[in-house]
Amino acid sequence: MARRGKRMAKGTARPKERNQITCAFCNGEGKDPFGILSILSTCQVCKGSGKVWVWPPTIKCGFCAGSGVFPDKRLTCTVCGGKGVVTKPKNAKTCPACLGSGMAPEGLPDFVCRGKGVIAG
Numbered sequence: 001m002a003r004r005g006k007r008m009a010k011g012t013a014r015p016k017e018r019n020q021i022t023c024a025f026c027n028g029e030g031k032d033p034f035g036i037l038s039i040l041s042t043c044q045v046c047k048g049s050g051k052v053w054v055w056p057p058t059i060k061c062g063f064c065a066g067s068g069v070f071p072d073k074r075l076t077c078t079v080c081g082g083k084g085v086v087t088k089p090k091n092a093k094t095c096p097a098c099l100g101s102g103m104a105p106e107g108l109p110d111f112v113c114r115g116k117g118v119i120a121g
């Protein structure tokens with residue numbers, strides 16, 4: 001077996017740099033906004049740093065509208081993981097099933113776009 005080294009995508013448009021953004025779930029405060037365990041609990045999304053890393057290009061998470069919070073629950077959004085943004089699909093277009101809200105009628109992430117509100121075009 002020839003050694004080929006690590007599998008690395010070459011020549012793709014994928015950016016190699018991540019972007020650091022303010023944590024949406026805690027608004028950059030680094031504390032659990034709901035104080036579920038205690039008022040001093042560390043934000044589970046950014047682990048208290050107030051910043052999270054994302055892969056550009058990103059768009060606002062449709063399901064939580066960028067808040068990072070699961071609508072009507074004191075939980076992190078399961079679509080964006082609490083970051084408030086999601087990686088933008090290629091040639092993104094508005095999801096025809098939820099019309100961009102990311103939400104299915106049951107209040108769960110739309111299964112067509114998986115809650116992003118957009119689908120790959």
Ligand SMILES: [Zn+2]
Pocket residue numbers: 023024025026027028029030031043044045046047048049050051
């Ligand atoms: Zn946070």
Ligand SMILES: [Zn+2]
Pocket residue numbers: 061062063064065066067068069077078079080081082083084085
């Ligand atoms: Zn979200």
Ligand SMILES: [Zn+2]
Pocket residue numbers: 095096097098099100101102103110111112113114115116117118
């Ligand atoms: Zn959708």
